[in-house]
Amino acid sequence: MASHTAYESISVDVEDRVAMIEFHRPEVYNALNDAVMLDLSRAFDEIQLDREIDAVVVTGEGEDAFSAGADITEYAGPAEEHAHQEDRQELFYEMYRKPLECHAPVIAKVNGYCVGGGLIFAMFCDMRVAVEGAKFGVPTANIGQIPTGGSNKRAIELVGEAKAKEIVFTAGFIDAAEAERIGLVNHAVPREELDSTVEGIVEGIQSTGRKAVKNSKRALNYAAEAPDAETAREFEAELWWEQFASDERRELVDEFNEGE
Structure with missing residues (x-):
């Protein structure tokens, strides 16, 4: 097991790829x-360099929260005291996209x-698995702000325009069951099934062609953001x-045919 310990606010451990x-x-x-955010950026940069990794799982410490969002203390005060915010928001946008762009x-x-x-x-991760008691929301309007980090387009892609607007405009919360119904979570x-459900998905990923999965992610991501179908x-x-020209495809086809 590899452990990356030089982080301030997160931990990164790698085991069984x-x-x-x-x-x-x-x-x-x-x-x-x-x-x-800086720790996450560095962690994903390191993961991006390790092509042996098959899957990444992100969670929060404890049983109360995955993440309650931005630290609001960093937004207090008049705008003129936050001249760095434009650069900061660009950094956040780049960070939010890293799970999506991860191999x-x-x-x-x-x-x-x-x-x-x-x-x-979480929306920029490929999949989301939630405990039944989880709550989801974008209460930015409650503090006089709007969603950022490319989240508006991503939310519409995941749940549709009308539902995204309802969640943002009301600054309210939805539960995990509703999040699953609208396609926000898989x-x-x-709670007692959270670990096993995630482990089952990871095992499913690892039981298939490793390169095929990663190329499928590239194709799906591109299709979601391409200007047109062609x-x-x-x-x-x-x-x-x-993928067809890969050794992986040839070997897996041979294995399949031998098993019949």
Whole structure:
């Protein structure tokens, strides 16, 4: 097992080709301050360099919160005291996208409140599995702000325009069951089943072609953001041939045929 310990607010452990990232600020519901975001950025940069990693799981310490979002103390005061915010928001946008752009599938294991910036981060993960008691919301309007970090487009992609507007405009919360119903999370499960559900997804990923999964992620991500269907199809065709020409494809087809 590899352990990356030189972080201030998170931990990163790699075992059996699975990277586990955990937020470590339970006293403030794992709020995402600048230190956490910088740690996350470096962690994903390191994971991106390790092509042996098959999957990444992100969670929060404790049972109260995945992440309660931004540390609001960093937003207090008049705008002129926050001249750095434009650069800061660009940094946050780049960080939020790193799970989506990671070569390996990234799963948010939502163990409690998933709010504001925490929800934005989770939305940019490939999958979300939540405990039944989890709460989701984007209460930015309550503090006179709007969602940022590219989250508006991402939210519409996941839950549709009308539901995204309802969640943002009301600054309210939805529970895990509703989040599952609208497609915000893949599974809402009892707390005692959270670990096993995530482990089952990871095992499913690892039981298939490793390169095929990663190329499938590239194709799906590109299709979601392509300007038109034909552009998405062309990129898909390129990846299809790349995968078809791989040793992995040949070996797995041979194994399948031998098993029949």
